[in-house]
Amino acid sequence: MSTRRSLRGAEYQHGPLGGTHARAHLRTKWGCACAYCGATGVPLNVDHLRPRSRGGSDRMSNLVLACVPCNQAKGSRPVTVFLAHDPERLAKVLEQVRAPLQDAAAMNTTRWGLLAALTALGRPVRCWSGSLTQRNRTVTGLPKTHSLDALCVGALDRETWNTIVRVPGQLLVVKAVGRGSYARTTPDRFGFPRLRRARSKQHFGFVTGDLAQATVPSGKWAGRWVGHIAVRARGQHSLSTPAGRINVSHRNIRLLQRGDGYSYAKRDGIVE
Template sequence: MNATQWQLIEALGTLGRPVHTWTGEGTKENRNAMGLTKTHTLDALCVGPLDHEGGDAIVRFPEQVLVAKATGRGSYARTTPDRYGFPRLRRARTKQHFGYVTGDLVRAVMPIGMWAGTWTGRISVRARGQHSLTTPMGRFNVSHWNLRLLQRGDGYGYSTRSESPQSTSRKTR
């Protein structure tokens, strides 16, 4: 990591702008002095020199942060292997069926049946048009006629979480 760090500093220095570095230990000292929990978001706020005795303090914190989770975009394999590694069945050459791709975020309006109502979730497409919808309440099949696209599947699942800035126990050195 140190070799990469110095190469990056040298490369950025050629741009003619000032480049400053900071250690992880300095970030930890700032975080502990402010009484903050250890999260990536709050660590980003604690980077850089702070004069704690002079009154420097971090006064604004994010209430919510965006969390992006890698979900993948499917498989390039054209066959599904059995437990011994031999081809068991052939997969379809196309990944898009009836305008939808596995991983798309959709809203389904189910008019009748056990799952009647409006549902939002990610789908797994099927060639026959009866796609599988995964919601927090479970997974069920839904016709492509009952779907409306909300977001294309880009390989990530997005959510938000609240950010609690204050630590449960304040550590001092």
């Protein structure tokens, strides 16, 4: 399904997802509570203010959430008759039905603005609803995490093998770490230059942020270490390892990857 505008009116009920959109919308609007008695934490049905048997429509303006007892007590009576004994509550229900969803409206505007901007780039862009993602996740039986939700986006179709057949056991985590400081001096606490920094950021072939492997020949830190280095002008570079920072001579360091402003790490399992 690909739509260029927000679902509105009766489409909530008759769209490709049936009542899924309508329920999500109504839950937001009525705060997961019965519109007639305010009960929460109970099963809620979609109720027609003006019953369908009396010509009531499936439009959002005619739908509320109601608990089972209220839903049954109301039966096929219009809400004006059902709540005739409680004019205050009736007025409140009718008012809330008309009230626009401010947050949802702002979200919609942003969303369609983003879609328009992306479409303008000339690449194919498609979009689906969050409730479809949720349904895909439920059908597939996956837990709710950000990475798995990204997998669940879109129209899954068993017939065309457009399904989730496996879930990654390992994730590549990319983090923007920057390329160091561009400042040429280090200020004191009054803001005056205290130290002048070297014109070149490179020392003995290394730049801060490079991924390197260090071989420490002896001492407490003897062994092989892999990590990002922070260069020192005298060549005794600082290497960050999982066990802590160590100082290693540039002679004992081998470059693995030039720092490109990002750090890359692999993480096992499904992350949030």
